[in-house]
Amino acid sequence: MNAPVLNTTAPHKQHLIDPEICIRCNTCEETCPVDAVTHDDNNYVVDPDKCNFCLDCIAPCPTGSIDNWRMVGKPYTVAEQFSWNELPVQEQIELNAAAEKGDGEAEDDEAARLIAQAHQGAGGKSIAPASASKPKINLYNRSKPALATVTGNLRLTAAEADNDVRHIILDFGAQVFPVLEGQSIGIVAPGTDKDGKPHNIRLYSVASPREGEKTGANNLSLTVKREPNGVCSNYLCGLKKGDQVQVTGPFGATFLMPDDPSANIIMICTGTGSAPFRGFTERRRRNMKDAPGRMMLYFGARRPEELPYFGPLQKVPDGLLRKHFAYSRVAGEPKTYVQDRMRQTADEVAVFLKNDRTHVYLCGLKGMESGVDEAFADICRGAGIDWSGLRTQMRAQGRYHVETY
Numbered sequence: 001m002n003a004p005v006l007n008t009t010a011p012h013k014q015h016l017i018d019p020e021i022c023i024r025c026n027t028c029e030e031t032c033p034v035d036a037v038t039h040d041d042n043n044y045v046v047d048p049d050k051c052n053f054c055l056d057c058i059a060p061c062p063t064g065s066i067d068n069w070r071m072v073g074k075p076y077t078v079a080e081q082f083s084w085n086e087l088p089v090q091e092q093i094e095l096n097a098a099a100e101k102g103d104g105e106a107e108d109d110e111a112a113r114l115i116a117q118a119h120q121g122a123g124g125k126s127i128a129p130a131s132a133s134k135p136k137i138n139l140y141n142r143s144k145p146a147l148a149t150v151t152g153n154l155r156l157t158a159a160e161a162d163n164d165v166r167h168i169i170l171d172f173g174a175q176v177f178p179v180l181e182g183q184s185i186g187i188v189a190p191g192t193d194k195d196g197k198p199h200n201i202r203l204y205s206v207a208s209p210r211e212g213e214k215t216g217a218n219n220l221s222l223t224v225k226r227e228p229n230g231v232c233s234n235y236l237c238g239l240k241k242g243d244q245v246q247v248t249g250p251f252g253a254t255f256l257m258p259d260d261p262s263a264n265i266i267m268i269c270t271g272t273g274s275a276p277f278r279g280f281t282e283r284r285r286r287n288m289k290d291a292p293g294r295m296m297l298y299f300g301a302r303r304p305e306e307l308p309y310f311g312p313l314q315k316v317p318d319g320l321l322r323k324h325f326a327y328s329r330v331a332g333e334p335k336t337y338v339q340d341r342m343r344q345t346a347d348e349v350a351v352f353l354k355n356d357r358t359h360v361y362l363c364g365l366k367g368m369e370s371g372v373d374e375a376f377a378d379i380c381r382g383a384g385i386d387w388s389g390l391r392t393q394m395r396a397q398g399r400y401h402v403e404t405y
């Protein structure tokens with residue numbers, strides 16, 4: 001696609017990257033087919049003279065920071081974007097111009113259409129729950145990483161399991177590294193790739209609550225699966241106590257836990273996508289034991305012995321966390337995915353969805369996103385709820401969150 005010729009006097013959409021959320025992983029720059037994405041020591045930015053709105057960069061971005069747009073009369077230059085610490089607010093004059101055009105006409109703009117399409121593909125725009133604590137983000141980057149010490153590396157899956165999934169504990173000593181449940185951190189594997197470039201930063205969800213893996217300790221935990229040929233996962237899974245790790249972040253400003261004890265939370269995950277939900281559960285267990293809000297977990301794995309935290313999860317009381325496991329490869333049993341378990345327990349899901357204090361979180365394999373969405377639609381159909389309308393409303397209220405890779 002060639003770059004569209006834009007009339008610079010008429011308001012039009014400009015593609016921007018949110019510097020507060022971007023983890024500087026270089027994925028967008030690698031993906032962009034027209035070299036519109038570039039960076040300096042401070043920021044990754046989109047050159048308005050080169051971007052052709054192909055949207056190739058949207059889906060691979062691990063944080064969604066790439067999916068930002070402003071109506072502008074005169075585009076922000078690359079130099080201006082390099083200097084930002086946060087995105088500028090929408091300029092009033094351009095909003096007025098857009099308002100004069102009318103919503104319908106503005107939606108007709110090609111860029112607006114493409115953006116709507118990107119949002120649909122990305123599962124919609126998320127905002128943080130209204131009651132969530134304010135996260136700290138981007139305190140450390142590749143040129144100024146935090147240095148963490150490994151204080152634990154424990155295999156989570158049974159010895160006979162196919163997958164080697166590990167619980168890794170990182171201690172930050174005297175360095176300030178505040179995280180909230182649901183946030184992620186970046187890991188910089190040492191060495192270079194086959195082209196001699198430093199390895200890309202890899203993102204992992206924090207699996208512990210904000211107070212630390214151990215309350216009061218300045219540490220956090222990760223849930224990491226060793227992937228065949230995975231540079232970072234093999235590096236992390238092979239770490240020994242006392243090893244030092246370069247860490248960037250923290251990242252993530254929307255996939256956060258509601259701090260309201262009356263909030264109900266439905267958590268749906270596969271495999272290591274369970275990491276943030278361990279943090280959510282521990283937060284409630286330690287700080288809000290008598291919370292009136294309920295928590296429900298749908299957790300998919302091949303077999304019980306492949307399910308991270310299987311043992312400890314059995315000990316979490318049902319009153320704190322209602323658990324539904326879905327196993328896809330148990331001999332003699334039908335293949336069951338999380339979306340199948342949701343349908344089998346449709347009444348429970350419907351009760352949660354009818355409550356306007358309910359939040360939904362999905363984390364794990366990209367492939368489960370559509371299956372779970374269809375399960376919600378079926379459950380709602382049976383309960384007389386308009387799922388499409390409810391999902392839109394929940395997103396707008398910071399009650400529907402997706403983090404899939």
Ligand code: NAP
Binds near residue numbers: 338363
């Ligand atoms: P996995 O072991 O490969 O799969 C877990 C289960 O999901 C299996 O039972 C699998 O069934 C099932 N599954 C496969 N396709 C599915 C679909 N379309 N719908 C529903 N279930 C499906 O999982 P994993 O390798 O741990 O993957 C976890 C994902 O979470 C990764 O994509 C990872 O990037 C992401 N994640 C990780 C973290 C982290 O901090 N480590 C954080 C957030 C997200 P079958 O294999 O039998 O088909």
